[in-house]
Amino acid sequence: MSEKVLIKGNYAIAQAALNAGLECYFGYPITPQTEIGEYLSGEMYKRNLAYVCAESELAAINMVLGASSTGAKTMTTSSSCAVALMQEALSYACADEVPVVLVNVMRAGPGLGYIYPAQGDYYQAVKGGGNGDYKMTVLAPSTVQECIDLTYRAFYLAHKYRNPTMLLADGLLGQMMEPAEFGEYPYPEVDNSSWALTGAKGRDGRAIYSLGACEEKQIKRIYHLFEKYKQIAENETDWEELNTEDADILLVAFGSMTRNIKAAMNELRKEGIKAGILRPITLSPFPTQRINEISKQVNNIIVVEMNMGQMVNDVKIAVEGNAKVDLINRPVGQWLSVEEIITGVKKVLENSYASV
Amino acid sequence: MQVFKIPDSIKKDSKYTFCPGCDHGIAVRLVAELLDEMNLTEKTICATSIGCSVFLYDFLNIDCIEAPHGRAVAEATGVKRARPDNFVFTYQGDGDFASIGLAESMHGALRGEKITAICINNTTYGMTGGQMGPTTILGQKTTTSPMGRFVDTYGYPIHIAEQIALCDGTAFSARVALDTVSHINQAKKALRKAFQVQLDGLGYGFVEFLATCPTNWKMTPEDAHERVRNEMIKTYPLGVFKDVTSD
Amino acid sequence: MPHIVIDKNRCKSCYICLNTCPKGLIKKSSETSRLGDYLVEFEDKNNECIGCAMCATRCPDMAIVEVHK
Secondary structure: OOOOEEEEHHHHHHHHHHHOOOOEEEEOOOOOOHHHHHHHHHHHHHOOOEEEEOOOHHHHHHHHHHHHOOOOOEEEEEOHHHHHHOHHHHHHHHHHOOOOEEEEEEOEOOOOOEOOOOOOOHHHHHHHOOOOOOOOEEEOOOOHHHHHHHHHHHHHHHHHHOOOEEEEEEHHHHHOEEEEOOOOOOOOOOOOOOOOOOOOOOOOOOEEOOOOOOHHHHHHHHHHHHHHHHHHHHHHOOEEEEOOOOOOEEEEEOHHHHOOHHHHHHHHHHOOOOEEEEEEOEEEOOOHHHHHHHHOOOOEEEEEEOOOOOHHHHHHHHHOOOOEEEEEEOOOOOOOOHHHHHHHHHHHHHHHHHHO | OEEEEOOOOEOOOOOOOOOOOOOHHHHHHHHHHHHHHOOOHHHEEEEEOOOHHHHHHHHEOOEEEEOOOOOHHHHHHHHHHHOOOOEEEEEEEHHHHHHHOHHHHHHHHHHOOOOEEEEEEOOOEOOOOOEOOOOOOOOOOEOOEOOOOOHHHHOOOOOHHHHHHOOOOEEEEEEEEOOOHHHHHHHHHHHHHHHHHHHOOOOEEEEEEEOOOHHHHOOOHHHHHHHHHHHHHHHOOOEEEEEOOOO | OOEEEEOOOOOOOOOHHHHHOOOOOEEEEEEEOOOOOEEEEEOOOOOOOOOOOHHHHHOOOOOEEEEEO
16 A cells, blocks of 8 residues: 555544554544544454444543553544543553553534634643543644554554553544555564463463552552653654754644644745744654754744644743743634744744844 | 362462451452353453452452443453453442443443453442442431431432343343352352353343441441341342343 | 361451351350451361351351361
């Protein structure tokens, strides 16, 4: 399958999951990601793989937890307000170190919100909506091609580190069609024989659990998890950079909001404004160190988001006051047009010069 | 001839951490005996639950996954669908199975998941200190129904085994007690059947155990068993409510 | 000869066995547990035990670890 096909983001994610070796899917319908479950229902039946229309997202994510605990490649997909329902189990999955793959095709919130795209679940994804100290691995695709590539990577990272991994897409990516290439699943298979539940044959019983039972054990468990998160950050932090070498201003965006900032950057450069781009591909771990390095060289950092300003706060933490950080945003709906970004950037620059 | 020993499926040198006189100990032993007798130990994966039942993996030498509160049947569904050749059962309390997890427990039965669900009904939330649960009997005093459970405020208790028997995917549903030797023997027989229907691919196997909680009932172990006989069995009659293998 | 073996370390002094043995062969011991409760002991001077295992069946803690018939 190395030729380009015109495909919708949701179908691309579904097919990529199959290519990655998906064995079990558990899900519940919600717009704008329902096509994933629809597509997989037929495809998995044909392949004699496990597919359950769960009674709720709560049940779906817990079925995922059960199936993943056997080492099976397992996925559920959902959207914003329903991913909120899954937070308890995600906290368990982190604590249990179970390789869950979860796709969140974001829609608008809070509450029931609206079915239009948004990026309002950044906090929910990277800070964790569940209880306790934990971190999921979060990948943010910006094109349908990346929906495929990062679905592959999500399966690999989830199993390599035994950590829940989320593909954080949004309704725009889920619903739009683009040419994309599937290729082969590019990662090695991860050996899970040392921990997966298979029945205690020829060995003692194994238990996957999160109960600390005493303070000492609980402290040990948390330090163990954070040692792992450190490793993930060292090995897997990923981002894309454009024209940062000579940039005076840096545009930072993730997911579908990055789609117009390249054109905006080119326009700005034509007008003599030296703009560069940094696009985090992993939102957790976040490219904090790289943003800090660049912040020492630029005057302004402008974060472009489809929410009321969430990633901007992680950027501010990374920048450590080295540069002025501003936000250009729209809470719901469309990515910003090139003109809107340019106008926004100019407004920020005017204000920041005025304040000097 | 040795006629009784600690089952092989029980972890060597493990000791129950249940309160004195708690029937959990008997239920876990029956599970272990059947795993031994039916030769299932090496292919079993258990979904444990939250509450006093959480420590199961400390006692049984089998593979276990700890489910979040109420989600054991969902987890067991995931395990069984991923690994249909394994033997999969849940071990839950009545609060876990029939209150917070009622949707998962019932939909598992409706889908006819080929798993076995075990529910220990002691009419209270034991681990948290004796609050009113879904099965608390009318008139029973608990820390959150200090005047006794009455319908106007607290509603009615749930008859779990009968409800599960109504689900089309259920192959076997029974209620048993652990207060006397004969009831314990009947309980083991029912549990064997609930295991067997899974092995035969017939559907969801379910057993509700009426059990004591002497600590929270504030009774001696024998008085607690007396209460099982005089109160619980009257409210929750013992019996097999569905068995697809009988004509 | 029919007899039982009690593991004192497993016994939690619930005394269910006392009422269960049809021959009354299990009684409170003078020995106490770590928590100060009287443990139980098996005494069968007249070889009355028949190895029915009712005590082991009802013991919630598997403290009656062996029954011989």
